Amino acid sequence: MKKIDQIDRHILQILQSDGRTPYTEIAHQLGVSEGTIRSRIARLLQDGVFEFVIQTNPEKLGVHVQAIIGLTTKLGMQKQVAEQLCKLDEVRFIGAFSGKHDLIIRAWFYDNDELITFVNERLSQIEGIVAADVSLELKQYKDSFSFVRDDEVAIS
Amino acid sequence: MKKIDQIDRHILQILQSDGRTPYTEIAHQLGVSEGTIRSRIARLLQDGVFEFVIQTNPEKLGVHVQAIIGLTTKLGMQKQVAEQLCKLDEVRFIGAFSGKHDLIIRAWFYDNDELITFVNERLSQIEGIVAADVSLELKQYKDSFSFVRDDEVAIS
DNA sequence: AACTTTTTTGCGATTTTCGTAAAAAAGCTA
DNA sequence: TAGCTTTTTTACGAAAATCGCAAAAAAGTT
Numbered sequence: 001m002k003k004i005d006q007i008d009r010h011i012l013q014i015l016q017s018d019g020r021t022p023y024t025e026i027a028h029q030l031g032v033s034e035g036t037i038r039s040r041i042a043r044l045l046q047d048g049v050f051e052f053v054i055q056t057n058p059e060k061l062g063v064h065v066q067a068i069i070g071l072t073t074k075l076g077m078q079k080q081v082a083e084q085l086c087k088l089d090e091v092r093f094i095g096a097f098s099g100k101h102d103l104i105i106r107a108w109f110y111d112n113d114e115l116i117t118f119v120n121e122r123l124s125q126i127e128g129i130v131a132a133d134v135s136l137e138l139k140q141y142k143d144s145f146s147f148v149r150d151d152e153v154a155i156s
Numbered sequence: 157m158k159k160i161d162q163i164d165r166h167i168l169q170i171l172q173s174d175g176r177t178p179y180t181e182i183a184h185q186l187g188v189s190e191g192t193i194r195s196r197i198a199r200l201l202q203d204g205v206f207e208f209v210i211q212t213n214p215e216k217l218g219v220h221v222q223a224i225i226g227l228t229t230k231l232g233m234q235k236q237v238a239e240q241l242c243k244l245d246e247v248r249f250i251g252a253f254s255g256k257h258d259l260i261i262r263a264w265f266y267d268n269d270e271l272i273t274f275v276n277e278r279l280s281q282i283e284g285i286v287a288a289d290v291s292l293e294l295k296q297y298k299d300s301f302s303f304v305r306d307d308e309v310a311i312s
Numbered sequence: 313a314a315c316t317t318t319t320t321t322g323c324g325a326t327t328t329t330c331g332t333a334a335a336a337a338a339g340c341t342a
Numbered sequence: 343t344a345g346c347t348t349t350t351t352t353a354c355g356a357a358a359a360t361c362g363c364a365a366a367a368a369a370g371t372t
Binding site: 314315316319320321322323324325326327328329330334335337 | 343344345346347348349350351352353354355356357358359360361362363364365366367368369370371372
């Protein structure tokens with residue numbers, strides 16, 4: 001995989017604020033040709049550096065309840081539990097962690113009922129989960145998923 | 157704000173797997189005109205239902221360390237702490253929660269040194285943080301941020 | 313049923329993307 | 343460093359997508 005340079009970072013920075021910016025526009029901003037932007041984006045996608053996606057606003061879709069759940073798993077069953085969890089649409093994040101909990105997941109629900117049902121019926125049926133520590137999200141202050149720091153892009 | 161219907165959900169579902177799908181292509185898949193897709197997307201963006209963004213792969217950008225940190229804040233200072241944290245580029249998620257921790261944040265770093273520096277120098281300088289409980293991410297199984305369940309989109 | 317409002321469609325003009333070959337730049341070797 | 347190879351950028355016509363907007367259709371109201 002080729003090294004990512006300043007031009008690449010600049011492209012990523014522009015796309016993280018609007019993933020649909022035309023290549024011609026990016027080219028104009030960076031002072032290079034459209035073809036350059038095109039081939040670089042193709043390479044970055046090829047190398048799996050980034051993907052074009054959308055970020056939906058949960059509230060606007062009626063998703064009023066989000067939770068972070070710390071899970072304790074039976075020794076040796078962590079991977080298997082994670083794989084089961086991956087299948088669930090309500091679960092948006094799953095990670096293995098050092099610390100109090102073996103797995104930490106983040107999930108979203110239309111309402112409290114759905115959350116309760118999830119914990120009582122869905123989680124309890126997954127073999128290998130020993131304990132679940134639920135934290136209800138009361139307010140979200142920030143949520144981003146693209147990592148190109150402003151100070152890493154030279155101002156041109 | 158207008159109600160979101162099946163066509164809107166279908167549009168969102170397509171865009172969540174490729175945020176750069178041409179409107180003509182979406183129109184073709186749904187059997188409506190390009191103009192319909194265009195006006196609906198304009199409305200959804202207008203209403204703040206979703207945004208076009210990119211998702212970067214942390215590892216590919218040299219971000220090898222991610223952590224979830226549970227924070228305990230001094231009573232009445234939670235909002236103020238959250239606002240300070242928002243300014244930090246390393247912090248990708250901040251939420252207020254019920255449960256053991258008042259705030260839970262997720263942050264990313266190039267290496268362990270940066271994480272240590274973050275906890276010791278950055279966090280410690282924020283007025284109102286009483287305790288920080290760090291969990292290191294060992295492996296990520298899933299991470300998505302668009303909520304349109306497959307079963308909510310009628311197969312056409 | 314008649315009227316109003318909203319949504320969809322159609323289509324030409326404009327803009328963007330795509331394919332590709334030539335030019336330029338960057339690397340490499342002796 | 344000159345000469346050669348590989349990679350990247352540029353240029354530009356063809357194809358495709360987006361845009362602007364007016365007419366038609368559909369949905370909602372009284």
